[in-house]
Amino acid sequence: MTTLQPTPAPTTVPGLPPLAARVRAVPSSVIRDLLALIERPGVISFAGGLPAPELFDVEGARASFDAVLAEAGPRALQYSPTEGNRALRDAVAARYTERGLPTDGADVVITTGSQQGLNLLATALVDPGDVVLVESPSYLAALQCFALAGAKLVAVPSGEDGVDVEALAALADRWAPKLLYTVPTFQNPTGRTLDLANRQAVVAVAERHGFRVLEDDPYAELRYSGEPVLPMAALTGPGRVVSTGSFSKILAPGLRLGWVRTDPSVRAGVVVAKQAADLHTSTVDQAAAAHYLAAGRLDAAVDRTRQEYRRRRDALLAGLPAALPPGSRWTTPDGGMFVWATLPEGWDTTALLPRALEHDVAFVPGAPFFPGDPQPSTMRLSFTTYGPDAIAEGTRRLAAALAG
Missing domain, CATH: 3.40.640.10 (Type I PLP-dependent aspartate aminotransferase-like (Major domain))
Structure with a gap:
C-alpha cells in the first residue's frame, strides 16, 4: 500500500544546539510532501495546484x-x-x-x-x-x-x-x-x-x-x-x-x-x-x-489561459457527481484553480488518500488547511494541470477509489 509520510521532524545531534524553536514548531507542508510522492508516471493528480505548462508563452x-x-x-x-x-x-x-x-x-x-x-x-x-x-x-x-x-x-x-x-x-x-x-x-x-x-x-x-x-x-x-x-x-x-x-x-x-x-x-x-x-x-x-x-x-496569454481553465473547471465539476459519495457537496468557483469538496459525515479523506494513490489519482486532504478544529471529510481538488479528458479519467479513478 502506498502511504503518504510527512517530512521527518528535525533531529538533534549530540554536542550541537538544536534548530530554532520556531522552525521545530512548524510542520512541513503536506502539499509539498505529497507532490514528491505523486511524481511517478501515470498518476493523475488533483493535488498540486500547478499552472498548466503547455500554456506558458x-x-x-x-x-x-x-x-x-x-x-x-x-x-x-x-x-x-x-x-x-x-x-x-x-x-x-x-x-x-x-x-x-x-x-x-x-x-x-x-x-x-x-x-x-x-x-x-x-x-x-x-x-x-x-x-x-x-x-x-x-x-x-x-x-x-x-x-x-x-x-x-x-x-x-x-x-x-x-x-x-x-x-x-x-x-x-x-x-x-x-x-x-x-x-x-x-x-x-x-x-x-x-x-x-x-x-x-x-x-x-x-x-x-x-x-x-x-x-x-x-x-x-x-x-x-x-x-x-x-x-x-x-x-x-x-x-x-x-x-x-x-x-x-x-x-x-x-x-x-x-x-x-x-x-x-x-x-x-x-x-x-x-x-x-x-x-x-x-x-x-x-x-x-x-x-x-x-x-x-500578457493579456493575450491570460485570455488563452482563462479559456482553457474554464474547460477544465467544467470537466471536473461534470465528473464529481459520479465520483463522490451521495450526500457530498462542493464549491462551484467562478475562477481560480480549486474546487473544495465535503464528503458526508464520517468520511476521512486523509485515510482515503492511500487508496486513491493505489488507483493512480491524488487529491489534498482538507484537514491541514484548518488552523484549528479540522474537518476530516474535506478535500481540495485542482483542475488546472490536465486537459478535460485526463480530468474525466481522474474522476473515474476517484470514483473507483472511494467505492473500494
Missing part, C-alpha cells in the same frame, strides 16, 4: 529575455534596487488601477513570488505573541508564515457565503488582533469569492477594531464567469489593507515574481525585511517580465 518569454540581454547587456545581470524594477512596478500598478484601485508604481515592492510577500509582511507587521486572524480553512503556506513569525493564529469561521462577520467582530473584541489574513477572490483552498457586501463588512470591522487586513490576491485575473469584485484595498483608506499578488498564476511560476502593494505606513518595514531576506529579486527576470508586459503579450 515560452516564445514570448524567450524573446523578452533575448531583448533585455541584448539591450541592457551586463546591467541586466547586476544588482538592482530592493524595491524592484520601476517599469515592472509601474506595470503592476497600472493593472491595479484598471481593476478600480488607483495605484502608483511607488506603492509596489517586487518580491520573489507572492509567498515571499507574505513572509515579508509577517516579518514587518507581526511580533511574537501577536494574534493573527485567519479564515478557516485557509492557505496552508500562509499559516506557516505567521507561525514562523511567532503569531497566535485564531480561526475565523468562513464558508461559501464569505467571512462570518459577526464572528469576526466577536473575535476582534476578544483578541485585539494585529492582522486578518484573507484570500478574497477564488480562495485557496475553497475557490470561493467574497462578494462586495462581505468585503465591505470585513473592512468595516477592521476599521472599528484597528487591525490591518492582508489581502492575498494571486488568482484575481483567472475569472471564468461572473463579474469582477473591487479589491478590498479600494474600499477603505490607505494603510488599512495591504495586498499581495503574483505573476506565477498568469505568466509563469518559475520566474518567482510577485509583489506587495504597500503604503507609507508599511513600505519601509517591507523594504528592510526584503533587504535582510535577499537584497532584491532577480534583476534579469524582472527586466524580462517588464519587457513582456510592455510588448502587450
Whole structure:
C-alpha cells in the first residue's frame, strides 16, 4: 500500500544546539510532501495546484529575455534596487488601477513570488505573541508564515457565503488582533469569492477594531464567469489593507515574481525585511517580465489561459457527481484553480488518500488547511494541470477509489 509520510521532524545531534524553536514548531507542508510522492508516471493528480505548462508563452518569454540581454547587456545581470524594477512596478500598478484601485508604481515592492510577500509582511507587521486572524480553512503556506513569525493564529469561521462577520467582530473584541489574513477572490483552498457586501463588512470591522487586513490576491485575473469584485484595498483608506499578488498564476511560476502593494505606513518595514531576506529579486527576470508586459503579450496569454481553465473547471465539476459519495457537496468557483469538496459525515479523506494513490489519482486532504478544529471529510481538488479528458479519467479513478 502506498502511504503518504510527512517530512521527518528535525533531529538533534549530540554536542550541537538544536534548530530554532520556531522552525521545530512548524510542520512541513503536506502539499509539498505529497507532490514528491505523486511524481511517478501515470498518476493523475488533483493535488498540486500547478499552472498548466503547455500554456506558458515560452516564445514570448524567450524573446523578452533575448531583448533585455541584448539591450541592457551586463546591467541586466547586476544588482538592482530592493524595491524592484520601476517599469515592472509601474506595470503592476497600472493593472491595479484598471481593476478600480488607483495605484502608483511607488506603492509596489517586487518580491520573489507572492509567498515571499507574505513572509515579508509577517516579518514587518507581526511580533511574537501577536494574534493573527485567519479564515478557516485557509492557505496552508500562509499559516506557516505567521507561525514562523511567532503569531497566535485564531480561526475565523468562513464558508461559501464569505467571512462570518459577526464572528469576526466577536473575535476582534476578544483578541485585539494585529492582522486578518484573507484570500478574497477564488480562495485557496475553497475557490470561493467574497462578494462586495462581505468585503465591505470585513473592512468595516477592521476599521472599528484597528487591525490591518492582508489581502492575498494571486488568482484575481483567472475569472471564468461572473463579474469582477473591487479589491478590498479600494474600499477603505490607505494603510488599512495591504495586498499581495503574483505573476506565477498568469505568466509563469518559475520566474518567482510577485509583489506587495504597500503604503507609507508599511513600505519601509517591507523594504528592510526584503533587504535582510535577499537584497532584491532577480534583476534579469524582472527586466524580462517588464519587457513582456510592455510588448502587450500578457493579456493575450491570460485570455488563452482563462479559456482553457474554464474547460477544465467544467470537466471536473461534470465528473464529481459520479465520483463522490451521495450526500457530498462542493464549491462551484467562478475562477481560480480549486474546487473544495465535503464528503458526508464520517468520511476521512486523509485515510482515503492511500487508496486513491493505489488507483493512480491524488487529491489534498482538507484537514491541514484548518488552523484549528479540522474537518476530516474535506478535500481540495485542482483542475488546472490536465486537459478535460485526463480530468474525466481522474474522476473515474476517484470514483473507483472511494467505492473500494
